[in-house]
Every structure is written in structure tokens, then in C-alpha cells.
Amino acid sequence: MKLILASNNPGKLKEMRELLGNADVELLSQRDAGCDFSVEETGETFEENAYLKAAAITAATGEAAVADDSGLMVRALSGAPGVHSARFTGSHEDSDEARNAYLLQKLEGETDRRAKFVSCICCTFPDGTVLRTRGECTGSIALSPRGEHGFGYDPLFLSDDYPGRTMGELTAAEKNAVSHRSRAIAEFVMALARRKGETGC
Numbered sequence: 755m756k757l758i759l760a761s762n763n764p765g766k767l768k769e770m771r772e773l774l775g776n777a778d779v780e781l782l783s784q785r786d787a788g789c790d791f792s793v794e795e796t797g798e799t800f801e802e803n804a805y806l807k808a809a810a811i812t813a814a815t816g817e818a819a820v821a822d823d824s825g826l827m828v829r830a831l832s833g834a835p836g837v838h839s840a841r842f843t844g845s846h847e848d849s850d851e852a853r854n855a856y857l858l859q860k861l862e863g864e865t866d867r868r869a870k871f872v873s874c875i876c877c878t879f880p881d882g883t884v885l886r887t888r889g890e891c892t893g894s895i896a897l898s899p900r901g902e903h904g905f906g907y908d909p910l911f912l913s914d915d916y917p918g919r920t921m922g923e924l925t926a927a928e929k930n931a932v933s934h935r936s937r938a939i940a941e942f943v944m945a946l947a948r949r950k951g952e953t954g955c
Contacts, residue, residue, distance in 0.1 A: 755818070755950075757818050757819065757820045757877065758782050758783075758786075758787045758789070759819070759822075760811045760820065761821065762784060762785050763905075766905075767783050769930070773935065773936055781820075784811055787815050789811055789815065791810075793810045795837065797823075797837065800837060800888075801823070803874075805878070807819075808820055808876045808878040812878040818879045821876050822873055822874070822875050822938070823837070824872060824874065825838070825840070826857075827870050828861070828867075835857070842856060853907070854909060854910050857910065868892075869892075869895050871891050872889075873934040874888050874938065875887045887941035887945060889933075889937025889938030889940070891913060894911075894912045896911070899920070900920045901919075901921070901923035903921075903925065904929060907921075908920065913932060916932070
């Protein structure tokens with residue numbers, strides 16, 4: 755099955771391809787599919803934004819599209835950055851390092867550093883079918899970035915599944931075993947299999 759990922763984020767594309775490796779899915783970036791536009795993420799939830807992105811690609815190409823909208827929710831910041839995780843500093847163009855520095859600044863002196871990563875997957879099909887799944891992983895925010903792996907807020911996120919280690923310190927295999935995206939994708943793969951069984955495609 756061919757799916758178009760509603761993203762040009764190379765880190766997300768690489769991770770999604772790894773997670774979908776055994777699902778008999780050919781995953782293309784939206785640029786590979788000839789979609790050189792950005793979808794305005796006006797939704798108030800991860801689910802809404804994932805749908806907006808996937809639906810826009812399906813409408814433009816007539817092909818099935820999958821989108822992941824994910825982010826970090828910090829308890830002390832009332833769930834922020836949330837759906838604004840990629841533009842927490844006010845700009846999509848800022849680097850991961852700039853966003854991490856800004857998050858640490860916002861949490862300066864804060865003792866409650868509990869947080870969770872959330873991933874919502876939405877897949878839209880030309881026949882109007884929509885598949886949705888969600889995954890979460892819990893942890894806390896470190897006092898400073900650690901690790902060279904992953905992307906985004908990974909160097910700051912201390913995973914409950916690997917006490918004392920940030921997501922940035924995990925290997926790709928370790929991260930993919932427990933991450934919010936891997937959990938959402940695992941549910942998505944099962945949903946795809948059910949659809950294939952029902953429709954034969």
C-alpha cells in the first residue's frame with residue numbers, strides 16, 4: 755500500500771518509515787508526491803490537526819495520506835506547548851535547540867516537571883474512510899539537554915520507560931519500542947490490517 759506522509763520533516767519521515775517497516779507500506783513524503791504546500795494547523799487538538807493535514811494531501815492527490823500531529827504537554831505549563839510544540843517560540847523556523855532553550859527558560863525554578871509526549875495519527879482515503887489512533891508516553895523534563903539522537907524535545911524528555919535517560923540518549927530501536935509515535939503507529943497498523951481485511955485493499 756502506498757501512503758503519502760503529510761509532512762516534509764526528515765526526522766519524522768525516517769521514524770515513520772522505521773515504525774511502518776513490517777506493515778507492507780510504501781511511505782512517500784508530501785514533496786515526493788508533488789505537494790509543495792503547507793497546511794495551516796488551525797485545530798485545537800492533535801487529532802484535529804492530523805486530520806487537516808492528511809485530508810489536504812488526499813484532496814490534492816487523490817491518494818491515501820497519513821499525518822502525525824504530535825507534541826509535548828508539560829503539566830506545570832497547563833499542557834503547553836501542546837499543539838504549538840513546533841512553534842513554541844513563535845516561529846516554525848526556529849531550531850530544536852532554540853525551542854528546548856525556551857522550554858527550559860519557561861520552567862526555570864519549577865519543581866513539577868512532569869510531562870508527556872502525545873502522537874495522533876490520522877489516515878484519510880479517497881473513499882472518505884478516516885482512521886485515527888493515539889499514543890502517549892510519560893516522563894519529565896530534564897534540567898538540561900542530553901543526548902545526540904532523535905529530534906525535537908527528545909534531549910530534554912526523561913522517559914519513564916528508561917529512568918534517568920532522555921529520549922535523546924536512546925538508540926532508535928530503544929525509542930521506537932516505547933515512544934508515543936510507536937504506540938500510535940502500532941494501533942494504526944492494526945487498523946490498516948482490519949481495513950484491508952474488510953475491503954481487500
